[in-house]
Structure formats: C-alpha cells, structure tokens
Amino acid sequence: MPACARATSMTWKSAGKPRTTAVEPVVRNDGMRPEARLEAAIEILDRLETAQSSLEDLMRGYFRERRYAGSGDRRAIGATVYGVLRRRGELDWRLSKAKCRCDNRLRVFFLTTLEHGPGLAEGPHGPELPDEAEREALSAAVLCAMETAPAWARLNYPAWLEGEIAESLGASHEAELRALCEGRAATDLRANTLKTDRDRLAGMLAEEGFATEPIALAPHALRLTADGRADQSRAFGQGLFEIQDAGSQFVAQLTGARQGQWIADICAGAGGKALAMAADMDNRGQIFAIDVDAGRLRRLAARAERAGVRNIQTRRQPAEAGWPDDWRGRMDAVLVDAPCSGSGTWRRQPELRWRMTAEGLARNAVRQGAMLDAAADLVKPGGRLVYITCSFLAAENEKPVTDFLVRHADFSVTPWREAAAAAGVTDLPDADGAHDFLRLTPLKHGVDGFFAAVMTRGLS
Numbered sequence: 001m002p003a004c005a006r007a008t009s010m011t012w013k014s015a016g017k018p019r020t021t022a023v024e025p026v027v028r029n030d031g032m033r034p035e036a037r038l039e040a041a042i043e044i045l046d047r048l049e050t051a052q053s054s055l056e057d058l059m060r061g062y063f064r065e066r067r068y069a070g071s072g073d074r075r076a077i078g079a080t081v082y083g084v085l086r087r088r089g090e091l092d093w094r095l096s097k098a099k100c101r102c103d104n105r106l107r108v109f110f111l112t113t114l115e116h117g118p119g120l121a122e123g124p125h126g127p128e129l130p131d132e133a134e135r136e137a138l139s140a141a142v143l144c145a146m147e148t149a150p151a152w153a154r155l156n157y158p159a160w161l162e163g164e165i166a167e168s169l170g171a172s173h174e175a176e177l178r179a180l181c182e183g184r185a186a187t188d189l190r191a192n193t194l195k196t197d198r199d200r201l202a203g204m205l206a207e208e209g210f211a212t213e214p215i216a217l218a219p220h221a222l223r224l225t226a227d228g229r230a231d232q233s234r235a236f237g238q239g240l241f242e243i244q245d246a247g248s249q250f251v252a253q254l255t256g257a258r259q260g261q262w263i264a265d266i267c268a269g270a271g272g273k274a275l276a277m278a279a280d281m282d283n284r285g286q287i288f289a290i291d292v293d294a295g296r297l298r299r300l301a302a303r304a305e306r307a308g309v310r311n312i313q314t315r316r317q318p319a320e321a322g323w324p325d326d327w328r329g330r331m332d333a334v335l336v337d338a339p340c341s342g343s344g345t346w347r348r349q350p351e352l353r354w355r356m357t358a359e360g361l362a363r364n365a366v367r368q369g370a371m372l373d374a375a376a377d378l379v380k381p382g383g384r385l386v387y388i389t390c391s392f393l394a395a396e397n398e399k400p401v402t403d404f405l406v407r408h409a410d411f412s413v414t415p416w417r418e419a420a421a422a423a424g425v426t427d428l429p430d431a432d433g434a435h436d437f438l439r440l441t442p443l444k445h446g447v448d449g450f451f452a453a454v455m456t457r458g459l460s
C-alpha cells in the first residue's frame with residue numbers, strides 16, 4: 001500500500017462504453033467525448049515537453065489540424081492542460097508520495113480526480129485507463145495532505161529553484177509565488193497616442209461592448225474588466241491600441257524616449273516596447289529595432305503599419321555581432337529587453353516554469369552580459385542604457401547588471417525613480433524606495449513581473 005494511503009481507497013469506476021462523467025462539458029459546440037478531450041490534453045502536454053514553441057502556439061497548431069474540435073472542446077482541453085501545468089508541483093509531489101509514476105497521463109487522471117471525483121469514461125478515443133496498481137496509487141495520492149509538502153510543491157515550481165527564489169524574492173517569496181502561480185493575468189491595452197487617447201479609446205471600446213478601466217501605473221493603459229477578444233474589435237483594426245501589459249508599458253517609459261532622439265532597441269522582438277516609445281516620440285527621431293528573429297521583426301513591421309508608426313527601422317542580426325560605425329556612441333538611449341526565463345509571466349505561460357533548467361539560467365546570464373556589453377557601445381556620453389527582463393530571478397537581473405558595472409566604469413546606476421521623473425512620468429508605482437532597480441510584481445502591482453535597471457554613461 002503506498003505511503004499516503006491511510007484510509008480506504010476510493011472507488012474507481014470505468015465503464016465499457018462511453019458514459020456521462022464529471023468531466024462532461026458544460027458548453028455546447030462540443031464534437032468530442034470527455035475521454036477524447038482527456039487524451040488530447042495528454043497529447044498536448046507530451047508534445048510540449050519537446051516543443052520549442054509556446055503552449056499557446058502549440059495549441060493553436062494542434063487545433064488547426066483538428067477542425068472537429070469545437071470551442072467547448074478547446075476550452076475544456078485547455079483547462080486541463082493549463083490546470084496540470086499550474087499544479088504540476090503539487091500533482092508530482094503527491095503522486096510520488098503515493099509511489100506513483102509522474103507522467104502526463106497520470107497527471108491528467110489525478111487532476112481530473114481532484115477536480116471532479118474518481119470517475120473516468122472509457123472510449124475508443126480516450127487514454128488507457130489506470131490499471132489496478134495505478135488506481136490504488138491515485139487514490140492514495142488524493143489522500144496525501146499538502147500541509148507537509150515543501151514550498152516547490154505547494155507553490156508549483158521546479159524543486160531546484162527553491163534557493164534561487166528565496167534569495168531573489170526575500171521574505172515575501174511565498175506570497176509573491178502564490179500570486180505568480182495562482183493569479184490570473186489581466187488583459188491590458190495601450191492607447192496609441194499617435195491616433196487617439198485613453199478616454200476616447202475607452203468610449204469607442206465601450207460602444208463595441210468592451211468594458212475597460214484605466215490603470216494608474218501607466219498613463220495610456222486600460223484594463224479589460226471582462227473576458228473578451230479586444231484584438232477582434234474595430235478599434236484594434238484601426239490601430240488605436242496595442243495589447244500590452246501595463247508593467248511593460250511602465251518600464252518602456254524608463255528610456256525617456258522623446259521627439260528627435262536616436263534609440264536602439266536591441267532585443268525588439270515583435271515591438272511591444274518599440275511601438276510604445278515611437279508613440280512617446282510622436283514619430284519624430286529614429287528607433288533602430290534589432291532582433292535575431294525574422295518572424296518577430298515582420299510582426300513588428302505589420303504592427304507599426306497598423307499603428308501609423310513611421311520612425312522604426314528594423315534590422316535582423318544578433319546584438320553581439322557588432323554595429324555600423326555611425327551608430328556607435330550615438331544613441332540617446334539603448335534598451336536591452338533581454339531574453340530571459342520569463343519567470344515574471346508564469347501566470348500567462350505556466351509551461352515556462354517546467355522548461356527552466358539550471359544550465360539554461362546560467363546560459364542566459366552569459367548572453368545577458370554579452371548583450372549589455374554590445375549595448376554599451378551604442379550609448380552616447382550622457383545617454384541611457386536600460387536593462388529589462390520579465391523575470392524575478394536575481395541571476396538574470398541584479399547579477400548581470402552589477403557584473404556589467406564592474407566591467408564598464410564609465411556607466412553608473414541612475415535610480416529608477418530619478419529616471420522616471422526625468423522622463424516626465426508622474427504616477428510612480430509603490431516599490432521599495434531603497435532599491436535603485438525597479439521590480440514590478442503581480443502581487444504588489446497587479447501586472448506581470450518585470451525588472452528594470454537604468455544606467456547612464458558618463459560624459460567624459
């Protein structure tokens with residue numbers, strides 16, 4: 001009998017033919033049987049283990065090939081997939097305490113049992129049902145109390161990260177992690193000031209049935225107050241807004257981008273922050289948007305077109321490959337929105353926590369340092385270097401920045417409050433004033449987790 005089983009095992013039923021179970025869909029438009037949905041969830045979770053793409057892209061591709069799956073099916077399968085990823089620490093700990101193998105099939109059965117009770121439908125398109133030993137282990141795992149579980153299991157992150165997390169987040173790490181793992185991320189919009197303003201946009205969206213509220217953190221930010229696909233609105237098609245987390249909007253302002261400046265955004269991606277800076281510059285001056293990923297740069301170009309942005313030029317190259325001579329030492333500000341673990345976005349992308357490895361984190365740190373060195377070359381005397389990640393881990397935040405400052409005595413830290421005030425930002429988030437670096441968190445600010453460090457190049 002597995003270690004966790006103290007009481008009588010639960011009753012497991014499997015029917016020879018499809019039957020109604022607790023996982024029966026509550027919405028219509030459902031072409032798939034409940035057991036087929038479970039099989040699909042397992043397949044997606046298995047694919048995710050070797051995929052390079054995000055869960056969102058993987059699921060989009062999966063359902064593109066399965067047109068028979070209706071919206072109800074997609075929603076139910078998504079709920080199981082996200083549920084397993086959000087609770088994987090807990091599921092694995094309880095399964096292993098019950099001496100049960102941890103694979104996606106058993107995780108899905110266990111989650112379904114916890115959420116709906118121990119009944120599973122059998123059918124031609126369903127997964128292989130648990131055998132007797134597995135049923136016994138699952139029953140034991142259900143009885144496993146979480147009170148004695150370690151933090152990584154209770155808060156659902158990889159066990160090896162425990163020390164790093166405690167060091168990075170300090171005393172509030174449990175509360176921060178809870179907000180990151182359990183909270184639901186909102187959808188924020190940035191009013192495109194090249195075409196409209198926040199109030200007018202809110203009015204137009206209301207007419208289209210999208211209720212929003214302003215967010216104090218960023219002057220052009222609105223938050224959707226109910227679920228909805230704002231990117232399918234007329235206002236979106238007209239380029240009146242971008243979808244962008246308010247935290248991302250706030251940190252983009254730290255470059256202090258103004259009309260007529262030259263700004264390099266050396267990890268520009270699809271241009272979330274570049275487009276925000278272009279609007280702050282009122283299309284005057286120049287943004288050089290660099291990235292290694294041609295697809296993202298194409299998306300940036302399409303977004304710029306829709307937004308009426310005309311002062312961004314894209315360039316595909318690795319940041320470390322060196323710069324044209326006429327860029328070096330010329331930029332008013334350089335933004336390094338560095339590739340990182342994405343730990344600050346775990347609410348939206350729960351798969352990221354299980355993709356992290358200690359080796360990957362160390363590799364990121366080397367790459368982040370190299371990017372900062374490359375960026376330094378571009379900054380003019382008196383200009384700004386802004387380093388941003390969407391991570392809460394010191395290994396990819398404070399560490400690369402402090403190492404950079406040791407290598408580059410001509411740069412010094414500008415406290416983020418000072419940088420924000422100089423950029424004309426009046427609504428400052430409530431963050432620990434003792435720190436020169438900014439940390440935004442879901443717990444304290446209700447946005448994705450961001451880190452920002454502002455450095456200024458000396459004049460001589």
Ligand SMILES: C[S@@+](CC[C@H](N)C(=O)[O-])C[C@H]1O[C@@H](n2cnc3c(N)ncnc32)[C@H](O)[C@@H]1O
Nearest residue numbers: 267268269271272273291292293318319337339
């Ligand atoms: C955090 S994302 C950027 C997000 C973007 N700035 C935004 O606001 O939407 C990091 C980007 O760095 C890019 N990247 C990765 N390695 C790079 C390199 N060696 N040189 C330049 N860009 C790189 C990735 O393709 C990715 O688009």
